[in-house]
Amino acid sequence: MTEPVLRVRGLTKKYPGVTALDQVDFDLRRGEVHVLFGENGAGKSTLISIVSGAQRPDGGTIEAGGRAVELSGVAAARALGISAVFQEFSLMPTMTVAENLVMGSEPGRFGFVDRRRIRRLARERLDEFGFRIAPDRLVETLSRAEQQMVEIAKAFRPELSVLILDEPTASLTDEEAERLFALVEEARGRGIGIIYITHRMAEIRRLADRVTVLRDGRLVTTVPGDTPDEQLINLMTGRVVEDLYPELPVPGTDVVLAARGLTTFDGSVRNASFELRAGEIVGFAGLMGSGKSAAARACFGLERVDSGTVTIAGQDLTGAKPAAVMKSGVVYLPSDRKQEGLFLERPLRETVTLPWLRRAPMSTGPLLRPGRERAVAGDMLRRMQLSPADPERPAASYSGGNQQKGLLGRALLGECTTYLLDEPTVGVDVGARVTIYERIVALARAGSAVLVVSSELPEILHLCHRVYVFSHGQITAELTGADINEEMILRHMMHWGEPAAKDIA
Ligand SMILES: Nc1ncnc2c1ncn2[C@@H]1O[C@H](COP(=O)(O)OP(=O)(O)OP(=O)(O)O)[C@@H](O)[C@H]1O
Ligand SMILES: [Mg+2]
Structure with missing residues (x-):
């Protein structure tokens, strides 16, 4: 228990103009979940990219299993039993799931390509995790959550001693996240050391044996996993964060955007009616695939509408192009930053x-x-x-x-009248979230209508005047006031629309 599987001393990494890691010490024990916690840009991903062989440090030493090691690449780290799931994925988009899973993780073992064998092995791997993905699909056709599952299945290997997960639940449904937690706990039981990066306090509570806090590339401290939230946030930001959520202004009554009987062509949204009013923050809650994101996208002209209407500022904009919707004062924040918004190689x-x-x-x-x-x-x-x-x-x-x-x-x-924000704080640290929540509330106070699509329950509970709950493409509840509570939301999130006879029995 005391012998660390991984020991890092004085780890340093510099980028032009930034010291991403500055003399960091870190130990990982057998059979522990060790959370890395810190503000955005604190150096968490950099630390694990070095430990997993993806990048070379500028200084410091790494010991694995009691021996000093040089990690010349990801394959070298894998050979030592160190495997990582990165924040940005590393799958080959034009190859199949099976090829990525089997060949990627065991280079050289398949001298000539035995497709049937590769498929079978991949199928077994995916089944082990209960991931329902066809091994023949090309990675580029997978959703983000599905890619995440393939990455996870690829990282779990029999000879593993160190497993590294960088914000692994960011795009998983609650059910998938539960399964991941169970896998992590099982891996811990087998003596694997796990480095787990997350901004979600609930995951720290659930999994962490110890927490190492980084700030500006430096080690702040390592504390036990049951350290209270406030103390962790204080260590992370160096200040006391009193209230995460600002007080909500009194909402207006003028309807700015109204959807009536909205049904998308692919059936992801069915017969949904909702409205956004000036000065109001409306939440869309629901599991992944429940239709909450698709409904927002449909309002912005990004999903094909089959029937129903979308009216914005009194104008029928059903099926209009995004440019036309923008002209009427609507802005949309996509949930997937890589696919839908960032010009990666250009200045931010x-x-x-x-x-x-x-x-x-x-x-x-x-x-x-x-x-x-x-x-x-x-x-x-x-x-x-x-x-x-x-x-x-x-x-x-x-x-x-x-x-x-x-x-x-x-x-x-x-400076728009309507804001459609899909997962506005995904991956954002707790300190910066406070600023973002304040900005969102300020928009409402200034009279804009704001839609927050979120899979973070606290955000729905504390930031929204009114909440629509989605399940299986339909709206199953509209909640206000005291009805916006965890129990009500969860109950309606699991609802199957029309109750089936077997549910009553
Ligand atoms: N390829 C790069 N080129 C230049 N600077 C980089 C590069 N990658 C990371 N950095 C910088 O290194 C620092 C640490 O970044 P890192 O990605 O490790 O942060 P993080 O703790 O994982 O943050 P987050 O919670 O936002 O994911 C940041 O200041 C970042 O801007
Ligand atoms: Mg990171």
Whole structure:
């Protein structure tokens, strides 16, 4: 129990202009879940990328199983029993699930390609986890959650001694997350050491044996897993966070957006009626695939509408293109930052300003004013607590949570009447969330209608005036006031629409 499976001393990693890790010490024991906790950009992903062989450090030593090791690459780390699931996935998009699972994890063992054998092995792997994914599918056709499952199945290997998971539940349903927790607990029982990165306090409560807190690339401390939330947040931010959620303003009554009997072409939303009012924050709750995101997308012209209507500011915009919906004062924040929004190789500034470039103050008539564009982007990103606070760096060089702040900054820049925000705080640290919640409330106070689509229950409970609960494509409840509580929401989230006879029996 005392002999660490992994010991890191003085680990240092520098990027141009940033010391991502500064002399960090870290130990991982056999059979423990060790959470890495820290603000966005604190160095968590950098630490695990070095320990898993994906990057080389600029200084420091790593010992695995009591011996000093040089991790020349991911394969070298794998050979030592160290395996990671990264925040940004590493699957080959144009290969099948089976090829990724079997060949990726066991290079060289398949001299000539025995497709049937590869399929069978992949099928067995996926079944072991209860993941329902066909081994023949190409990775590029998978949803984010499905890719995550393949990554997880790939990382779990029989000879594993260290398992590393970077925000693994970010795109899983509750049910899938439960299954992952069970797997993690089982791995812990087998003596595997697990490094687990999360911003979710509930996951720390559920899994952590110890927590190591990083701040600005430095080790703050390592504490027991049952350290209270407030204390962990205090260690992480260096300040006391009193209230996560600001007080809500009194909502207005004017309907800004109304959907009636909305049904999408693919059936992801069926007969949904809802409305957003000026000065109001409305929540869409539901499991992944319940239709809550699809309903928001349909309002913005991103899902094909089969029947029903979407009216915005009194105008029928059913089936209109996103550009037309934007013209009527609506802005949309996608939940998947990689696929739908970031220009990875370009300065983050461009991601923020692009949709708004032709408006004042960034343009005067047909003329773009680059100086003003820089100022506007810089100002917004400062307010979002971007770190490092330099919008000229490429988007790809920011940590996951900081990329999210960039996208959210873009959405908030629009000065619109209606905001459709899908998972606005995914991957954002607790401290920066406070700022984001304050911004969202400020939008409502200024009279905008705000939709928050969220799989974070606390966000739905504390940030919303009114909540629609989705299940299997349908709205199963509309809740206000004291009815917005955990029990009510969960009950309606599990609801199957029309009760079937067998449910009554
Ligand atoms: N490829 C890169 N080029 C330049 N800087 C980088 C690169 N990758 C990370 N950084 C910087 O290193 C620091 C640590 O980033 P890291 O991704 O480790 O943070 P993190 O703790 O995982 O944050 P998050 O919670 O947002 O995922 C940040 O300042 C980040 O901007
Ligand atoms: Mg990270």
